[in-house]
Amino acid sequence: MSTKLQDNQRIVITGLGLTAPNGNSLSEFRESLLNGRSGVVPYEIRYFGPTLAGVCNFDELRHQKKKDIRRGTRAASIGIYCTHEAIADARLDWPNVEKSRVGIYVGVTEHGNVETENEIFLIKGYDYDTQFWSHHHNPRTVANNPAGEISLNLGITGPHYTLGAACAAGNAGIIQGVQMLRLGDCDLALSGGVSESIHTFGIFASFNSQGALAKHEDPQKASRPFDLDRNGIVVAEGGCMFVLERLEDARSRGAKIYGEIAGYAMNSDATDFVLPDPIRQAECMRLALDRAGMTPDHVDIVSTHATGTTSGDIQECKALRMVWGEGSRTAFNNAKSYIGHAMGAAGALELAGNLPAFDDGICHPTINLDRLDPECALPNLIANEPRQLGPVKVILNNSFGMLGINSAVIVKKFEG
Amino acid sequence: MTAAEIKEAVLEILSDIAPDEDLSNLKEDVSFREQLEMDSMDFLDIVMELRKRYRIQIPEEEYPALASMKSTVEYLEPRMTEVAKKQ
Numbered sequence: 001m002s003t004k005l006q007d008n009q010r011i012v013i014t015g016l017g018l019t020a021p022n023g024n025s026l027s028e029f030r031e032s033l034l035n036g037r038s039g040v041v042p043y044e045i046r047y048f049g050p051t052l053a054g055v056c057n058f059d060e061l062r063h064q065k066k067k068d069i070r071r072g073t074r075a076a077s078i079g080i081y082c083t084h085e086a087i088a089d090a091r092l093d094w095p096n097v098e099k100s101r102v103g104i105y106v107g108v109t110e111h112g113n114v115e116t117e118n119e120i121f122l123i124k125g126y127d128y129d130t131q132f133w134s135h136h137h138n139p140r141t142v143a144n145n146p147a148g149e150i151s152l153n154l155g156i157t158g159p160h161y162t163l164g165a166a167c168a169a170g171n172a173g174i175i176q177g178v179q180m181l182r183l184g185d186c187d188l189a190l191s192g193g194v195s196e197s198i199h200t201f202g203i204f205a206s207f208n209s210q211g212a213l214a215k216h217e218d219p220q221k222a223s224r225p226f227d228l229d230r231n232g233i234v235v236a237e238g239g240c241m242f243v244l245e246r247l248e249d250a251r252s253r254g255a256k257i258y259g260e261i262a263g264y265a266m267n268s269d270a271t272d273f274v275l276p277d278p279i280r281q282a283e284c285m286r287l288a289l290d291r292a293g294m295t296p297d298h299v300d301i302v303s304t305h306a307t308g309t310t311s312g313d314i315q316e317c318k319a320l321r322m323v324w325g326e327g328s329r330t331a332f333n334n335a336k337s338y339i340g341h342a343m344g345a346a347g348a349l350e351l352a353g354n355l356p357a358f359d360d361g362i363c364h365p366t367i368n369l370d371r372l373d374p375e376c377a378l379p380n381l382i383a384n385e386p387r388q389l390g391p392v393k394v395i396l397n398n399s400f401g402m403l404g405i406n407s408a409v410i411v412k413k414f415e416g
Numbered sequence: 417m418t419a420a421e422i423k424e425a426v427l428e429i430l431s432d433i434a435p436d437e438d439l440s441n442l443k444e445d446v447s448f449r450e451q452l453e454m455d456s457m458d459f460l461d462i463v464m465e466l467r468k469r470y471r472i473q474i475p476e477e478e479y480p481a482l483a484s485m486k487s488t489v490e491y492l493e494p495r496m497t498e499v500a501k502k503q
Contacts, residue, residue, distance in 0.1 A: 067458075135457060
């Protein structure tokens with residue numbers, strides 16, 4: 001159990017920055033989550049045409065020059081915005097932070113599709129003559145791009161890389177930061193996930209061909225996990241970066257502590273490209289609980305991964321029942337119902353949206369739940385209206401992805 | 417294209433490549449890189465944009481001719497005239 005760990009092995013969250021389709025700071029995002037404010041809007045992308053998406057509207061020029069934006073990628077701009085905001089939120093004495101001891105760990109579902117599609121579109125105008133293919137293509141599409149641009153922008157000389165972990169990537173970024181702090185590889189971990197996926201038509205077209213792209217006449221009702229009328233995923237962009245520190249370091253500088261990483265786990269289904277396996281998902285959650293020295297009953301809120309696909313939601317609910325049974329006090333919620341699926345950012349954003357519950361005791365609901373699918377009828381599924389739970393001390397955050405990648409992160413309220 | 421038109425075309429390219437820079441006081445006989453925040457990738461953008469917009473092919477060994485506005489215009493003038501004739 002983490003409280004038995006030495007302070008140099010206990011990892012705490014001391015800052016966060018985010019951009020979501022319904023908020024560009026934790027306070028805005030949380031307010032949206034407590035007031036049912038969706039961020040899903042009509043959207044159009046080349047070749048695919050009109051669809052729906054979760055679109056972010058943060059100020060790119062707050063931390064980047066126009067040239068940086070032109071040269072770089074949207075994923076990196078999102079990452080840079082979130083990281084700057086996280087560092088400011090953590091009240092770090094940034095000019096005097098030893099930059100070689102800062103690590104950047106950014107989860108991504110995919111990277112390079114947007115930039116490659118753009119180049120192919122562009123050279124089509126030159127009869128596919130590759131001499132018009134941009135020299136910026138490689139630095140834009142290398143898999144470390146979003147983390148690397150954060151390093152360049154902030155002058156961070158410690159390790160930087162992305163973690164390609166499908167839609168478990170937000171959690172994977174956090175877990176990597178925890179591990180690297182414990183190993184002593186860095187003194188400050190900037191960890192989380194980003195998504196620029198709404199800018200690739202391929203994501204929409206592929207989900208559509210799979211029968212997994214959400215459609216609804218009212219964009220704000222399109223993302224509806226657990227509802228009988230759900231018909232797929234709303235793709236979203238977004239990002240969330242956390243500042244993680246060892247407890248001893250956070251204490252010594254008197255940092256505000258959002259919560260302590262109490263446990264985590266990642267595993268694999270090894271069964272199917274797209275269909276999740278609830279047995280392995282349940283194993284993943286149990287492993288995270290074991291590592292945290294907790295039983296399921298310790299958990300106050302489970303932030304579910306559910307994306308609004310017919311089968312995926314049912315599979316996760318099966319896994320949750322395997323762990324919590326039918327009569328648990330644990331509350332279950334979901335943030336994708338507001339913003340869609342922010343892919344590589346989803347895990348990090350969804351965790352962030354729940355952290356204020358440590359202070360206000362409120363569990364934000366999953367919205368758009370008009371006709372509950374009986375197969376998704378979890379006990380204490382918080383539907384449509386926020387619920388005051390009383391003291392909230394433990395949050396478990398699920399994030400799963402294609403190729404059977406599962407992750408769970410447990411954060412507990414910091415109590416000294 | 418006249419020398420003045422070529423200068424205008426190059427300025428237009430520069431304003432896209434270096435959108436944060438004030439180009440109004442650009443000295444013609446001083447290198448771009450001394451006056452603007454430009455690196456080798458930006459320089460390659462000039463080459464690429466000339467290729468895209470005017471179908472001008474510049475061999476790598478002739479890149480030094482694009483160092484300043486003056487040298488660029490001098491280098492491009494006969495080539496841009498040729499382009500104009502073709503069109």
